[in-house]
Amino acid sequence: MRLLEFLNSPSDGSPSGAAVPHTSHFLHLARRFFASLSPTPLDQNETGWVRATLTPPEIALFDAMPLHDRRHALDVARRVDQSLLGTAERGDRRWMVAALLHDVGKAESGLGVPGRVMATLLAWVWGRETVAAWAGRPGVRGRSGLYIDHPDRGAELILVAGGPPEAAAWARLHQQTGTATVPGMPDIVRAALAAADDD
Numbered sequence: 001m002r003l004l005e006f007l008n009s010p011s012d013g014s015p016s017g018a019a020v021p022h023t024s025h026f027l028h029l030a031r032r033f034f035a036s037l038s039p040t041p042l043d044q045n046e047t048g049w050v051r052a053t054l055t056p057p058e059i060a061l062f063d064a065m066p067l068h069d070r071r072h073a074l075d076v077a078r079r080v081d082q083s084l085l086g087t088a089e090r091g092d093r094r095w096m097v098a099a100l101l102h103d104v105g106k107a108e109s110g111l112g113v114p115g116r117v118m119a120t121l122l123a124w125v126w127g128r129e130t131v132a133a134w135a136g137r138p139g140v141r142g143r144s145g146l147y148i149d150h151p152d153r154g155a156e157l158i159l160v161a162g163g164p165p166e167a168a169a170w171a172r173l174h175q176q177t178g179t180a181t182v183p184g185m186p187d188i189v190r191a192a193l194a195a196a197d198d199d
């Protein structure tokens, strides 16, 4: 089932998917931060579409995400669906799973929005690899490590749930800017996913 057929017109304030000028990047991040503090709950149509699109094990992963991640995932799926209008890729379940579950690894950290900001700052200061290696340690350091390592952890969760390998590959690679290819994924889809993900 195609997403746009389930949803109301995008008049709920969600971003249009337009490219963000780099000069306003920090303003954009600030806007995302405050939006994540009071996310819009998924309406009945959105919830119905998610349940019609994902398998039961994938639904369990989706439902394990906090509301602001579920709202972000749904918004990404909406933008990807719009981007693929008129292409042969539209309606392919694999690309919607990739959008809906790309950040699923974040849930394991249990960090709220302020904690995520702190983890991001730690990774900025110490480097992503150093902080990701803290995963498994107790306390805030361990949670920060889990959060920064969310691409790999999300990919594993998708594979364990029996999800599409292409969706797992996207989860693993989605934070890497300039990712040239994703195994099994047409470039038009990779570009649509990258443009739709604004975090």
Ligand SMILES: [Fe+2]
Pocket (backbone or CB within 6 Å): 102, 103, 150, 174, 175
């Ligand atoms: Fe992410």
Ligand SMILES: [Fe+2]
Pocket (backbone or CB within 6 Å): 072, 102, 103, 197, 198, 199
């Ligand atoms: Fe994201």
